[in-house]
Amino acid sequence: MKATLGGAGQSAAAVLPGLAGELHALADQLDVLEPGRVIGELARLTFAVSLAATPAPAPAASATDPFALLTDAAVGEILGMSARTVVLLRQRGLLPGVAVGDKYVRTRRRDLERFVDNLPIALYSRKYANHTHAGPPAEPDAGSDDAAPAAPSRLDPGRARRGARRHQ
Numbered sequence: 501m502k503a504t505l506g507g508a509g510q511s512a513a514a515v516l517p518g519l520a521g522e523l524h525a526l527a528d529q530l531d532v533l534e535p536g537r538v539i540g541e542l543a544r545l546t547f548a549v550s551l552a553a554t555p556a557p558a559p560a561a562s563a564t565d566p567f568a569l570l571t572d573a574a575v576g577e578i579l580g581m582s583a584r585t586v587v588l589l590r591q592r593g594l595l596p597g598v599a600v601g602d603k604y605v606r607t608r609r610r611d612l613e614r615f616v617d618n619l620p621i622a623l624y625s626r627k628y629a630n631h632t633h634a635g636p637p638a639e640p641d642a643g644s645d646d647a648a649p650a651a652p653s654r655l656d657p658g659r660a661r662r663g664a665r666r667h668q
Contacts, residue, residue: 519545567608
């Protein structure tokens with residue numbers, strides 16, 4: 501009767517055949533065993549079935565330590581920028597740092613999270629803010645008063661200068 505049944509990794513389907521055998525053995529010994537022992541065996545079998553029927557817990561996501569100290573390279577990787585840019589952010593006072601000894605400066609994970617939370621929401625990439633994606637302007641009618649010389653392309657601001665030098 502002391503055979504262990506089930507475990508965290510065993511499925512209920514694997515436990516049920518063994519459970520049936522143990523229940524039959526317990527039923528055969530009902531008149532020999534004392535009532536407390538029968539109740540104990542039934543409780544053990546119930547626990548084994550419930551343990552097997554419970555799905556294995558998903559591996560817990562490693563809770564990140566808010567006080568973990570990150571290197572500039574690690575902060576840069578999280579933010580998608582170079583370690584040098586992280587140093588510049590710290591020098592400008594935008595990103596707090598913690599001195600570690602005389603030589604190193606690290607960033608607390610919670611300070612990095614606070615920095616990211618306080619960044620403004622951008623609806624566009626500043627890299628392409630001056631670019632137009634509408635295509636070339638429509639040609640005005642020849643008879644209208646709106647006919648003006650075409651403006652230089654905003655996609656290439658140096659084009660007007662290069663064109664002016666070429667035609668001098």
